[in-house]
Amino acid sequence: xxxxxxxxxxxxxxxxxxxxxxxxxxxxxxxxxxxxxxxxxxxxxxxxxxxxxxxxxxxxxxxxxxxxxxxxxxxxxxxxxxxxxxxxxxxxxxxxxxxxxxxxxxxxxxxxxxxxxxxxxxxxxxxxxxxxxxxxxxxxxxxxxxxxxxxxxxxxxxxxxxxxxxxxxxxxxxxxxxxxxxxxx
Amino acid sequence: xxxxxxxxxxxxxxxxxxxxxxxxxxxxxxxxxxxxxxxxxxxxxxxxxxxxxxxxxxxxxxxxxxxxxxxxxxxxxxxxxxxxxxxxxxxxxxxxxxxxxxxxxxxxxxxxxxxxxxxxxxxxxxxxxxxxxxxxxxxxxxxxxxxxxxxxxxxxxxxxxxxxxxxxxxxxxxxxxxxx
Numbered sequence: 001x002x003x004x005x006x007x008x009x010x011x012x013x014x015x016x017x018x019x020x021x022x023x024x025x026x027x028x029x030x031x032x033x034x035x036x037x038x039x040x041x042x043x044x045x046x047x048x049x050x051x052x053x054x055x056x057x058x059x060x061x062x063x064x065x066x067x068x069x070x071x072x073x074x075x076x077x078x079x080x081x082x083x084x085x086x087x088x089x090x091x092x093x094x095x096x097x098x099x100x101x102x103x104x105x106x107x108x109x110x111x112x113x114x115x116x117x118x119x120x121x122x123x124x125x126x127x128x129x130x131x132x133x134x135x136x137x138x139x140x141x142x143x144x145x146x147x148x149x150x151x152x153x154x155x156x157x158x159x160x161x162x163x164x165x166x167x168x169x170x171x172x173x174x175x176x177x178x179x180x181x182x183x184x185x
Numbered sequence: 186x187x188x189x190x191x192x193x194x195x196x197x198x199x200x201x202x203x204x205x206x207x208x209x210x211x212x213x214x215x216x217x218x219x220x221x222x223x224x225x226x227x228x229x230x231x232x233x234x235x236x237x238x239x240x241x242x243x244x245x246x247x248x249x250x251x252x253x254x255x256x257x258x259x260x261x262x263x264x265x266x267x268x269x270x271x272x273x274x275x276x277x278x279x280x281x282x283x284x285x286x287x288x289x290x291x292x293x294x295x296x297x298x299x300x301x302x303x304x305x306x307x308x309x310x311x312x313x314x315x316x317x318x319x320x321x322x323x324x325x326x327x328x329x330x331x332x333x334x335x336x337x338x339x340x341x342x343x344x345x346x347x348x349x350x351x352x353x354x355x356x357x358x359x360x361x362x363x364x365x
Contacts, residue, residue, distance in 0.1 A: 026261075030254055030257065030258075031254070034249055034253060034254065035249060038247065038249050038253075039246065039247065042247050048247055051247070052249065052250065052253065055249070055253070056253070056256060056257050056260065059257045059261075060257070060260055060261065060264065063261050063264070064264075130239075130243075142240065142244075143244060146240050146241055146244040147244055147246050147247070149246075150205060150241075152205075152207070167207075170201075171197065171198050171201050174201060174233060174236055174237075175197060177236055178229075178232045178233070178236060181232075181236075
């Protein structure tokens, strides 16, 4: 597993926690992690409003759990774990029968559009629909990687996966998308 | 695995590393040199680049609403107010319970005192009346030969008190149980 490096903000937050100044710690934590938590939630839930609601719940959970944070893991690892658990719990509530390893095959016009000539503007393709054809783990890795400005490190930290795993998922996801595009052409 | 698949499995990851800039100078030179010589990989790399552009453009970073922080902090304040109310209610409940326990303890103590007193007085009267009727005093005086150091009046009082205390304790216990 990738070892998260504590940022200056994390160090300041942990100093406040040690001094039991929880309000101050939270006031530092919220602006530092709000967007990262939201993007992680969005990559898992795929719906903006839903991701925003769950992100709020994540920060409430963090606030409640903050006095009990004993620093066994890094602060960011702890926060992302809470976020992933909150999303998984939400997904189970809404889609209890869906397996995260489901793989869908078939003709997908959005994917086929990728196979057309270079002159076409592929960026107009609905990427969200295209990614829906991928297995859950691939889709999450790709979504988060591009939303996190193509940072393997941040993607791995958010997903709680080793960097090599994220890289492998991303590479396989791209290959899969190109294969789907070829098949659909 | 056929020859093309073998070729792809060797080069696809390296092409994607080049695409992501995840290569050092020597690896970059090796992949670029291969690309110059391999039409298949050039096509594959073009597909990767097109896909990369589509994903980068299509996966716009979603922005959180400006009110997000305010909403989170408002919910935390509400949660804290609720926790404070709960703590206050709990403290009130505990205070009432301690008052009730104190009142119970006073009632029990009072029952013991009252019971003991009533029993002692009743027994004193009863014993005096019985002793007078049965000439017990003379018989006790006869015993003083053996326990001469105890005056008759004291013995009288001591026996009265012992029996009175026994009955009084029984009455007190019953009263305490009834009052609980």
